[in-house]
Amino acid sequence: MRDFRPGWVFGMSLALLVLFIGFALVMPAQFAGAAEAALHFTTSHFGWLYLFVTTGFLLFSVGVALSDSGNIRLGADGEAPEFSYRSWLGMIFSAGMGVGLVFWGVAEPMTHYADPPLRAAEPSSPASAGLAMRYSLFHWGFHQWANFCVVGLAIAYVRFRQQRPGLISETFRSTLGDRVDGGLGHAINTLAVVSTVFGVATTLGLGMIQINSGMHSVFGVPFGAASQIAILGGVSVVFLLCSLAPLESGVRYVSDANMLLAGCLLVFVFFAGPTDFITAAMTNAIGEYFANVIGMSLVMTPYTGEDWVERWTIFYWAWGLSWAPFVGSFIARISRGRTIREFIVGVIGMPVLLSALWFATFGGSALYFEMFESAGLSARVAEEMSAGLFAMLDLLPFSGWVAPLTLVLIILFVVTSANSATFVLGMFTGRGVLEPSRSLRLIWGLVQTMVAGVLLLSGGLDALQTISILAAFPFMILMVFMASSLLKSLRDERRQRELHEALIRERLLRLLDDHDAQSFPEAGLRDAVEFIEGHDPNAPPHGATQVGP
Numbered sequence: 001m002r003d004f005r006p007g008w009v010f011g012m013s014l015a016l017l018v019l020f021i022g023f024a025l026v027m028p029a030q031f032a033g034a035a036e037a038a039l040h041f042t043t044s045h046f047g048w049l050y051l052f053v054t055t056g057f058l059l060f061s062v063g064v065a066l067s068d069s070g071n072i073r074l075g076a077d078g079e080a081p082e083f084s085y086r087s088w089l090g091m092i093f094s095a096g097m098g099v100g101l102v103f104w105g106v107a108e109p110m111t112h113y114a115d116p117p118l119r120a121a122e123p124s125s126p127a128s129a130g131l132a133m134r135y136s137l138f139h140w141g142f143h144q145w146a147n148f149c150v151v152g153l154a155i156a157y158v159r160f161r162q163q164r165p166g167l168i169s170e171t172f173r174s175t176l177g178d179r180v181d182g183g184l185g186h187a188i189n190t191l192a193v194v195s196t197v198f199g200v201a202t203t204l205g206l207g208m209i210q211i212n213s214g215m216h217s218v219f220g221v222p223f224g225a226a227s228q229i230a231i232l233g234g235v236s237v238v239f240l241l242c243s244l245a246p247l248e249s250g251v252r253y254v255s256d257a258n259m260l261l262a263g264c265l266l267v268f269v270f271f272a273g274p275t276d277f278i279t280a281a282m283t284n285a286i287g288e289y290f291a292n293v294i295g296m297s298l299v300m301t302p303y304t305g306e307d308w309v310e311r312w313t314i315f316y317w318a319w320g321l322s323w324a325p326f327v328g329s330f331i332a333r334i335s336r337g338r339t340i341r342e343f344i345v346g347v348i349g350m351p352v353l354l355s356a357l358w359f360a361t362f363g364g365s366a367l368y369f370e371m372f373e374s375a376g377l378s379a380r381v382a383e384e385m386s387a388g389l390f391a392m393l394d395l396l397p398f399s400g401w402v403a404p405l406t407l408v409l410i411i412l413f414v415v416t417s418a419n420s421a422t423f424v425l426g427m428f429t430g431r432g433v434l435e436p437s438r439s440l441r442l443i444w445g446l447v448q449t450m451v452a453g454v455l456l457l458s459g460g461l462d463a464l465q466t467i468s469i470l471a472a473f474p475f476m477i478l479m480v481f482m483a484s485s486l487l488k489s490l491r492d493e494r495r496q497r498e499l500h501e502a503l504i505r506e507r508l509l510r511l512l513d514d515h516d517a518q519s520f521p522e523a524g525l526r527d528a529v530e531f532i533e534g535h536d537p538n539a540p541p542h543g544a545t546q547v548g549p
Contacts, residue, residue, distance in 0.1 A: 008186045010429035010440075013193035017447055024454040032458055039466045042473055043310040048300060051309075053476055054317045055297045058146035060483050061344050064153070069490040070341030074332075075160040081337035085346075090259040091334050091420075093351050099207045099413045100319075101140065101358050102406075106388035107381050108136045109363030110370065114378040118301065118308055124378065129367050133285035136363055138296050139316045140355040141289065142348055147320040149347045150479055151328025153340065154486045160336045162489075166427055168192040168325060168482075174492065175485040191474055192325040193428050197444075197451055198471035199322030200421040204452035205463075206386075207414035208232045213386035214407045217394070223384065228456050235411060236449040239418040243441045254416050261409045265402070266361055272396045273365035281367065282360030314469065321472035324479065329424040366392045418448060 024031045064070065073079060081088065112132030114123055121127035154171040158164045164173070169185035176184065208228040215221035215231070242254060270278060301309055335343055366388065369375035375395055381388040393399050393406060425444035426436025455463045 007429065007431060009189040009193065012186065012190045013197075013429060014443075014447070016190070016194055017197055017451065021450050021454050024458050028458055032463070035463070035466045035470065038470050042470060043307075043314055046473065047310055047314050050314045050317045050321075050472075050476065051298050051300070053480060054143045054147060054321070057150045057479070057483065058142050058348075060487075061146050061149045061153075061348055064487075064490070065341045065344040067490075068494060070339065070344070072157075072161065072340050072490070072493065073337065074156045074335055074340065074343060075337045079337045081335075083334055087256060088334060088338075089346060089350055090256055092331055092347060093259065093354060099203050099210070099410065099417055101355065102389065102410050102413060103206045103210045103386060104136070104140075105358055105362035106366045106377070106392050107385045108139070109133055109359065110366050110378045110381040110388050111385070112136065113367060113370065114382060117312070118299070118306065119304075124370075126371075129371060130284060130288065132367070133281055133359065133363060134288040134292065135296070135312070136359045137285050137289045137356055138293065139313065140359065141352050142293075143297065144316065144320045145348045145351055147317070147324045147479075148327040148331060149344055150483050150486075151324045152331035152335065152347060153328075153343060154332075154482050155329050156332035156335050156338075156343065157340075157486060157489060159332060161493075165431060165433075166329065166332060167431070168329075168428065168478075171482050172485050174489045175481070188478065189428055191478060193425060195322050195324075195471050195475040196326040196421060196425060196428070197448055198467050199319065199324075200326055200417060200448050201451040201455055202319060202322070202468045203417050204232065204414060204448060205456050207410060207417075208235070208452070208456060209386045210389070210410050211235070211407060211414075213384060214390050214403065214410065217387070217390040218403045218407065225456055229453055232449060232453055232456070235414055236418075236445070238411070239415040239422075240442060240445045242415055242419045243422040243445050244438050254412060254419065258409070258412045258416055261405065261412065265406060265409060266358060268398075268402065269365055269393075269396065270361045272398075273361070274368040277368045278360050278364040281364035282356060285360060286356055318469035318472035318476075321476045321479070322468050325428075325475065326421050326424045329427060330420045333423070333427070362389065362392065365396075369395050418445065421448060 083091070109129075109132040112135055113128050116123060116128040116131050117135050121131050151168075155166050155168070158170045158173070159166040164170045167185075167189055169180040169188040172185075172188065173180050179185065180188070205228075208231050211231050212221065212223055212228045215227070216223045221227055296313075299309060299313075301307075331347060338346070366375075366377050369392065370377045373395075375391075377388060377391055380391045389406065390403055393403050396402065422441040422445045423436060425448075426440040427433060429444070430436040430440050455467060
């Protein structure tokens with residue numbers, strides 16, 4: 001591990017974030033007004049762009065996975081993956097969605113049940129229940145993970161295939177050339193750092209609200225900003241200590257504990273709750289999701305003037321986009337040795353299946369208790385959105401044991417997300433090193449904590465949502481060009497591979513007579529490649545890629 005040496009990206013990012021913290025603390029009213037005005041301008045004029053771009057990223061990812069480029073390995077040809085498949089998926093899921101799923105697993109379906117999306121059904125009706133499950137799955141489905149996939153794939157490709165630093169700016173080298181080494185590259189990396197900090201701060205804030213709600217339910221701790229700031233301080237000490245450990249013994253083991261505890265909680269609620277209702281609700285939601293995904297992806301409300309899309313879908317897409325540099329970089333860091341197709345399926349496919357099961361289990365149980373036992377959960381969620389989960393758990397057996405364990409799960413998810421973010425921010429501001437220095441990780445852990453604290457004091461959940469949408473917009477534009485640059489790199493590698501195979505055929509012509517060379521079977525070309533490389537010292541290495549523009 002090399003020593004931390006501050007650079008331009010570190011200095012610019014830290015200066016911008018310190019200015020933000022100072023402005024929000026010194027002039028909170030002006031800060032809230034400016035943020036609200038900027039949010040209204042962004043969603044009014046560019047809300048459609050969030051929808052088109054996020055849908056485009058999903059189509060892009062699927063297209064790359066189905067193409068010949070899906071066979072390319074993120075590393076040397078034949079290189080084995082660094083982590084087992086189970087640990088790999090666990091770290092992806094924990095870093096990408098853990099806190100959000102716990103927070104919204106009950107809150108979102110119950111909110112949509114009482115206030116149906118786009119007024120497409122009667123409130124608190126069977127139709128609104130189906131709509132609630134469909135939109136919950138949509139918001140946590142393929143679109144959200146496609147944002148992470150694009151950034152993660154671009155970084156993993158340049159880092160492990162082209163052997164370049166794991167920086168956001170390096171993903172633009174195929175189109176921008178050496179300009180990424182100067183001011184333009186510094187600006188790109190600075191934007192990624194700022195977006196990451198705001199995205200993670202949103203999740204930290206949501207986690208603190210959820211923990212506060214759980215502690216209020218279990219231990220009677222007062223619910224409010226003061227308690228949330230105190231909880232943030234305690235949790236920050238834990239994740240800062242964990243961030244000082246290596247990735248293998250820090251994030252990995254905490255994420256494994258996350259998945260084990262989350263799995264146990266999921267199994268318990270599934271069998272202790274209305275199991276038949278859960279399975280039927282999940283089947284129905286998956287069917288409706290696939291049947292309506294195109295319409296949901298591009299829906300706006302120009303004829304009614306409602307702001308539902310802005311408050312929900314655009315918020316989720318913006319939150320995912322602001323998380324993309326962090327989650328994408330972290331997924332890239334742990335994906336060495338995977339093929340591109342395996343990467344895309346693992347990042348987009350498997351977490352969505354887990355999300356569907358999670359919402360069907362927790363959201364479905366809440367809907368059952370509300371619809372058939374008049375549990376009053378929708379009123380609890382309307383009063384305090386974070387209270388839905390613990391109110392639902394109170395209706396199950398052994399709630400006195402389950403609720404404290406759920407609190408532990410939330411804390412572990414927060415620690416995993418924040419710990420992972422310190423690594424990624426250290427990579428971005430430490431010239432792309434895979435193992436950032438401890439001092440660098442500690443600095444970014446403190447900055448994340450301060451930003452989350454400022455947002456909690458400035459307006460709680462509303463402030464967290466506002467900053468997510470605003471921070472995501474410039475990075476979303478950047479991601480469009482990142483996808484284009486990645487596509488160019490993949491095409492260049494395919495052309496180089498075709499040229500390589502043409503050179504092998506030319507050498508075969510020299511080794512065989514003309515008749516035998518022309519009749520050489522296509523299926524045996526790979527064996528011939530290995531033979532030539534083993535006997536001809538002048539043959540180019542198979543699978544080699546050109547480094548640089």
